[in-house]
Amino acid sequence: MALKPAFGLQQTQSLVMTPQLLQSIKLLQFNNVELDQYISSEIERNPLLTRDDGPAPESNVIELRPRNDAEAMSERLDTSLENLFPDDPGRRDPISPDLSAQWRSASGAGPSTSSDGDWNPEAFVATPQTLRDVLQEQILLIFKEPAERFLALHLADSLEDSGYLTDFDELPARTGASRAELEKVLFKLQQNIEPAGLFARNLSECLAIQLRAKGRLDPAMQALLQNLDLLARRDFASLRKICGVDESDLVDMLSEIRMLDPKPGTAFLSEGSEPITPDVIVSAAPDGTWRVELNEEAVPRVLVDQSYCAKVSAKSGKQDQTFISECLQNANWLVRALDQRSKSILKVASEIVRQQDAFLVHGVNHLRPLKLKTIADLVGMHESTVSRITANKFMMTPRGVFEMRYFFTAAIAAADGGDAHSAEAVRNRIRQLIDQETAENVLSDDALVDILKEEGVDIARRTVAKYREAMSIPSSVQRRREKRARIAQK
Known part of the structure; x- marks a missing residue:
């Protein structure tokens, strides 16, 4: 059979992502700084876009009745000083194997300026020397x-x-x-x-x-x-x-x-740490509900200038009409995409608050194990969409500002067959036990396992050692030496 070129017709099925869909996915995973930069660039390119500085719509606020609503929130909320914020899992031990990380230098702060145009004496501070x-x-x-x-x-x-x-x-x-x-x-x-x-x-x-x-x-x-x-x-x-x-x-x-x-x-070094702007604000109401709202500062809004579009279209030629039509289409798409992004973030954040109500009320020891798939099934989204929504997004709660990913932790089985425990809650409990040690009673990893099992946590010794090392806590032998040295110093 001779080989020769020929035309043929073939029908296939494939999934094609449009540019608009790709941009929508990017918008979901943008943090507030990246989103603001993206919107600024779009406003420069599109003459029909303008920022909306008006009040936020009521749809950006959701009031939730928590699962544990037997009594008023003001009476339920545990705001004791030691439980107001959970321990920082990245906190370093005073003496760690990395000796260069034991001390912290006082980095210089750069001059601050006023962002609202008011006279600010700090704006006239001399530039710090390098x-x-x-x-x-x-x-x-x-x-x-x-x-x-x-x-x-x-x-x-x-x-x-x-x-x-x-x-x-x-x-x-x-x-x-x-x-x-x-x-x-x-x-x-x-x-x-x-x-x-x-x-x-x-x-x-x-x-x-x-x-x-x-x-x-x-x-x-x-x-x-x-x-x-x-x-x-x-x-x-x-x-x-x-x-x-x-x-x-x-x-x-x-x-x-x-x-x-x-x-x-x-x-x-004059570089100061950038403050975190939360995307979602969670506050407690006296009637026992949680108020979940989007932070206006973190969610920029845009408007399509319809009057300017009509004025320019009436005086433009055919080529300009095509350009204006494309600008109008892109502007309308961006407004819809931003609105959908806000609704998706609020929807996921509200479900996280509903699932982690006990943490917000009682503290990190009551953090529930939670998976992305669980939230995805509850809100009717794909797991990858929830992953993009929670990436680099922050939630301000009565217990502090947390990344939304913080609320998703692995589950550790209960010793009595009851509800599973959150890995973050177990890590916090390990740190609490170690912080309560004395030089005469330093807990080994095996002792920690026994205490946790008495409290209903079924955990292996190697898991305790892994959590302890992740929190930069030395072994029991090293902790005993350090405590005795401190006693001798006193």
Whole structure:
């Protein structure tokens, strides 16, 4: 049979996503900052779009009757100080294996300005000095020789934000200077630059520079700095033997180290943390209901300028008519897409509030296990849609601001066959038990398992160890050593 080109007709079925559908999916997963930037770009491109600064529609508010509505909300809500906000799962232990994370430097705050046009005295605060500005001023005074000054400035440019010089071995090839010349300049910088600790090549050297400046770098302290790995493991017995000191002297040495700054360069960082703008606000009403509403600041709204569209259409030609028609179509689509996005977020948030009513009333120990599929089935959406809605969205509740994903936790079986427990609630309970420890009664992982099983939580020892390590809590042996050291210090 000979091969030759021919025309044929074939019928197939396929799922095609239109550009409008793709943009709708993007709008769902945008956070409020990304959404505002997207709307601003659309307003610049489309002359028929304008922002709507009017009051929010009533459809942006839902009042829920919680599942536990036997008594008024003001009487049910547990607002004790220790239960107002759950423990931060990312909180670091005072002494962690990562020694450089034990201390926090005070980062400088940049000047603030008024956003509403009012006179603000803080707007006239001088711009804070950067690390390079501070170093350049001191280098010009310390070094008189042009060659040394050039190398010193090059070393300053190579510093990380933390103040460390981690690529020192690469500098001879980049500068053309010998290693001996660079080490001479580096030593002079370490001895004279303020704050002390800059230009260190590792944590041990950073602490040594600061102790030398205070006149406290004796042989015992040098031995301690050379064995920071033992300090991370809280092996105080080995440290006493290596340093040749007794327990009280070791406690004093550790107290001095805790007063040092492991990252002296971060004090000159002016970037402040961006405040979180919640997308949904949940408040309690005295009649026992929850009020769930969209935050107007996080949900920008747009309008289609119909009068301007009619005016331009009446005076435009055929080509302009096509452009105006496309603009009108895109504007109407964007308004509908934003409205659908708001309704979807409010719908999902309301169902989360309904499912996690006990958490809002009593605290993190009453957080229920919850899956995305459960919410998806209840609100009639696909699981992937709920995932996009809850990504990078925040909810402000009487217990603080939480990412919407926070309310979705795995389930841990109950020991008595009852309702399952939330993994987040179990983690919080583990931290509470460890916080209540004393030096004479430090709980091992097995002891934690036994206590949790008595409280109705069926959990394995390896799961307890995994949760404890995820919260940066050391083992029972390390905790016992640290508690005894603190008692000895007192």
